[in-house]
Amino acid sequence: MADRTETTAPNIDGSIDCPVLVTERLVLRPPHADDIEDLLALANNRRIAEMLARMPHPYGLVDALEFLAMAEQRATGCIYAVTLAETGRFIGCAGLEDWRGTGMEIGYWLGEPYWDHGYATEVAGALVDLAFRATGVDVLKASCRADNRASRRVLEKAGFTRTGEGVLHSRIAGQSPSLLFELDRARWIARLQAEAAA
Numbered sequence: 001m002a003d004r005t006e007t008t009a010p011n012i013d014g015s016i017d018c019p020v021l022v023t024e025r026l027v028l029r030p031p032h033a034d035d036i037e038d039l040l041a042l043a044n045n046r047r048i049a050e051m052l053a054r055m056p057h058p059y060g061l062v063d064a065l066e067f068l069a070m071a072e073q074r075a076t077g078c079i080y081a082v083t084l085a086e087t088g089r090f091i092g093c094a095g096l097e098d099w100r101g102t103g104m105e106i107g108y109w110l111g112e113p114y115w116d117h118g119y120a121t122e123v124a125g126a127l128v129d130l131a132f133r134a135t136g137v138d139v140l141k142a143s144c145r146a147d148n149r150a151s152r153r154v155l156e157k158a159g160f161t162r163t164g165e166g167v168l169h170s171r172i173a174g175q176s177p178s179l180l181f182e183l184d185r186a187r188w189i190a191r192l193q194a195e196a197a198a
């Protein structure tokens, strides 16, 4: 869960201010040119690209520059660099995307050296809190490859439930079976109330 999010006026059109998000060990902030070296080192990893729809592999400077430009020009949703609060080190990316005008979708990847430290769990919690606090959307979506056990677990821990099956079209790995998840506002509020009561 995010420790702090600035709140903004609710909206349902996918436009959203994207405040810096602070969690227990992480800071999520806009990506910038100083991230390029770490971005290249971490993103150029087939194990990451094959779990995502749009990440190229190999991942080079042109891809990093395109990513930064896209993040800067974005009109809807948010794109974040995930960094370690203690050192400021860039460790991955995360985002909230408008989902066909009916909700928002969360996504994330972390560099392999940073896997299995609970960081994605913190990222997912922060994105969920932001989406429900800063927009009027009533449902969040997410999906992952059916064999992506880590991401499934991240989503389950963030409160998402499985709603169906689909197909992930990855630029690098082609088509794979995927699982679809949702978290609605009422469930999010119930979780917050349960946490507050514990």
Ligand SMILES: CC(C)(COP(=O)(O)OP(=O)(O)OC[C@H]1O[C@@H](n2cnc3c(N)ncnc32)[C@H](O)[C@@H]1OP(=O)(O)O)[C@@H](O)C(=O)NCCC(=O)NCCS
Pocket: 047, 048, 049, 051, 052, 108, 109, 110, 111, 114, 115, 116, 117, 118, 119, 120, 121, 122, 143, 144, 145, 148, 149, 150, 151, 153, 154
């Ligand atoms: C998916 C990903 C973001 C997970 O990040 P992470 O920081 O390692 O996740 P966490 O440490 O928060 O772990 C979350 C849970 O998954 C579990 N987990 C981690 N790696 C796992 C694995 N290989 N198999 C099964 N479970 C795993 C953890 O044990 C934890 O569960 P627990 O708290 O019940 O023990 C990271 O592996 C990644 O970036 N992968 C490549 C890109 C990707 O898959 N992005 C998501 C696309 S949907």
